[in-house]
Amino acid sequence: MIHRAEYLSDEEWQRFLAFSQGLETPCLVVSLHAIRRNYLRLRDSFPYAQIYYAVKANPQKEVVSLLAELGANFDIASRYELDGVLALGVPPDRVSYGNTIKKAQDVAYFYEQGVRMFATDSKDDLKNIAAHAPSSRIYVRILVENTSSADWPLSRKFGCHPDMAYDLLVMARDCGLTPYGISFHVGSQQRDIGQWNDALAKTKYLFSSLEEEENIRLTMINMGGGFPAPYIQPANDLSEYASEIYRYLSDDFGDAIPHIVLEPGRSLVGDSGVLVSEVVLVSRKNNTALNRWVYLDTGKFNGLIETLDESIKYPVLTDKDAAGGKEAEVILAGPTCDSADILYERYKYRLPVDLKIGDRIYFLSAGAYTATYASVGFNGFPPLKTYTMQ
Template structure:
């Protein structure tokens, strides 16, 4: 079992536990003060960058309102995210339509509401933007190799080869659009900082070749997300990422950098959340089995989909009353689906005296949990989320 003190101070843990008291499991607790701290820290470490929070990580109104007031911009993927932000008073100038897979009528919807910054990675999408959002700024997303070193890779489906990106930028100008920049994403929960070095080098090549050969001066680099939350596999601290990435940028672009956009999601809200669950059943599959099956009231379909293939390994701890010798467990969810197994190969350890009714706390679960949860699989309702500010008690 993991030592929760590695992830949360006594003060912060006590605040979580106080908020958890009396609530029916499963549910998510979000510490808004930690979100605030994460935003301020990122702004301090990248003072030259514009922060566009990736709304998909956690689209809760409470989080969006907090980040709005702190001055954040937003990366959005659908008209529903757009409507939510506009309803909160966020101006369209602070929004980027970062999804490269979009319907022509959705592009028109964004354009009619004032959005003028669009991502693309294909000729058909580029033509749709030119038709439905004339004169807009476009940035082309490139494929990045080596994203398998990320816990949640984002390769293949998104982006295009740099040669195609070059052609799309040239065609964007011909179509009356503003060729604005290049974007990339090195993969979510990226632990290899060197992946940014390679991506920035490819971007620099495109910047230089487009200016020299086509007279097109690009103005922006969108570096996406990738910064980590704290799970079971150690990562560098954000300050190390910032130092190295800043060095890479200056090595390729000199002292005067283009406009830089960051799209943090996981690193902004991941550590700020804890899922509180209850043990439903502890069982063995035969009389001599060494592993126990621990079934909980939270699973892949109501918050923990990123445990698919055991990709994201959340720290899991018990309450202080459940202690003693530990043994290996398989952690599984409550639904009638055999895929609803979170950890079987990762050799999680939990106390041998664990019984039904005991609490399990899934740490660093503020990102991609509530937003991924199913609506009504097996009749289970979407997981509830509660918000608090530990510094405003």
């Protein structure tokens, strides 16, 4: 049984229930209070770092505006995200173009808007930056391969081997760009803090060898995101991440720790959201089947894509949990005419045996990568509606 109090206090839960009572499902309700709390905690845990919020996690105007007010910078993945952030009054010097996969015209667009910090991990991309964003600061993303301990790994597609990173930073200097630093991402929802140690060791090697051999002095380390939100699988407290990472930095750099950038997404907004769904159908595949199939009005294509391969396991509650009745294992699935739209089949959630059509199901810690992932009209279902509460 999932204990709601481990994720939301009584006061938070009652405020959410009062706010969401009349809303049509499916929908996402996001608490700005929770985001403010998470931002201040992260800032206080890493007082030496700049926070660049990963806008892709939740690009709601209210979320971006709050974080801008609190002093956050922003990691941007596309020109469309850039337009949204700039429209809210965020100056371009608080923006980084962190996507290593981008068109030349998008590089030019960011530069025209005033952005001067770009990520890269390939020669052709670097050539585009040199041609369309002259004199900009460049940081190279290195490949982090051992990310199996992350619920949502980010290896293989992004980053390059340290030897190539070395060559790219030399090339950046020779092209008139400013070699600025190294970035890495150890995987989203990373529960092995030691992964930061391995990545920082590679980073230290690059800092030292580039200065000794090429007289290139890097000044920034972008440690990406990876800090966890509270899902079913436990993770260490943020304070443990903070103390261990600071120890790794001190071991490698002593008193001369470079400028540190963090790019949190999930850890800032994950536990701020509750996705409200409704039971559409409860059925069994035969008369003697042990497990019920519970079909919801939301699924993989309506905001829960991170249940792919059952990677992210959200805490799930129902309207009937408070009654304390009997529970049994279920298979959870979405409403679309796609056989891939099964949320959890191997991992068995236990839900009340008297669950029926029309009952509400609540996915906790659903503030990140839900509404922003939802399809625009698969099977005709509209995008997931999102509401914010203070």
